[in-house]
Amino acid sequence: MIRIAAVGDVHVDSDVLGRFRPALEELPDQADVLLVAGDLTRHGTVEEARCFATEFGGLGVPVVTVLGNHDHQSDQQSRVVDVLTASDITVLEGEATVLELHGTRLGIAGVKGFGGGFAGACASNFGEREMKDFVSTTEVLAERLQDALLSVQVDALVALTHYAPVPDTLLGEPLEIYAFLGCYQLGRAIDAAPTTLALHGHAHHGSERGRTPGGVPVRNVAHPVIKQAYNVYQLLSEEADLELVAT
């Protein structure tokens, strides 16, 4: 059994320092790892990255993140990543990491992702250079997620993105902005691998639960959606039951 804590869109700056910490201090009793689904900071500055590291670092469990659009706002994303990495916070940008937890291998593949839309209402790689650049970005990031998901051999596999891989978890957002909140290519990448769970943020007014067309559970863990410091998901419960039977 593995327990994953997850939240996204915490948008930390100096104003937010201390808001999450009391709940985070309890986290090691509730979960084995914390995943943060992007929009770690408000404007993506180095100072805000330090604030995030202060608030979310040094928890006693691994912290694995992806960046969000806010973390790109100041064009300092590589320095933001450096600050986080120096604080032992993993940032996945189209890569995977494997954690050994209680003898079980948990794989986490992560990428920020991008917009583009969903079946019947999506942008195409056609026309003006700007449009082709937009959709190419979507496609490249989804391919990187797929490669990352397929690169590991694990007992449980989690896809971590900022943008949504399905429209289900956007319910509550205006339909007109779905194409800026996620894309079907991320869902297709998740379905191309034996993914156990997909986590995303970004859709502050969306809803919590959905599934990919291939049946993978999707959870929108944006803080305004879950309305608590983090959610906890339990994976491989059957194996826990089997272990109990065996002993």
Added chain:
Amino acid sequence: MSTQIDEYLEAEIQSLLTDGRVAELGITVHRREHQLVLGGDVECENRRDEICRQISSRFPDVEIVCDIGIIRAQAPTEVEEIS
């Protein structure tokens, strides 16, 4: 000349909230007669007050109603099993 409360004003407020120091993309703006009602959730009180302050100082003759909430940040009490 008093500020017209129309769709362009709403758009201007949205861009004020995203361009400036505030950087909040999730604030909703609705018209209610001669008032503008702000909604959505932010991470802390300072941020909510800053949003209202910026809009009021840019559009001093518009009556603002601030319904922006602060998102709770307590630890969870339940675990969801994924199967």
